Amino acid sequence: MARYYVNKYSQANGDHEVHKQGCSFMPLSENRIYLGDFSSCKPAVRKAKEYYQKVNGCYYCSNDCHTR
Structure with a gap:
């Protein structure tokens, strides 16, 4: 198990990144x-979508959930 966080500030494309x-x-x-x-x-990532749409x-740390 690992602790996960979501960035309150979005990237230039509007994504809020999830970090371990x-x-x-x-x-x-x-x-x-x-x-x-x-x-x-x-x-x-599912939990983070309760806070942010994108x-x-x-x-680097959650590559399995990184899209692009």
């Missing part, structure tokens, strides 16, 4: 929302 704790690109604590502990990024996994 320990990611080099983790947003500052005041710029992220804790989503919970999950065994993979897929349920974390969500994407981080290319």
Whole structure:
């Protein structure tokens, strides 16, 4: 299990990125929302969609959920 967070601020394309704790690109604590502990990024992305319409996994730490 890992802790997942979603960035409060969107990327240039409007996506809010989901990050796993320990990611080099983790947003500052005041710029992220804790989503919970999950065994993979897929349920974390589903949870993030409760907050934001456009969500994407981080290319580096949640690549299985990264689209493009």
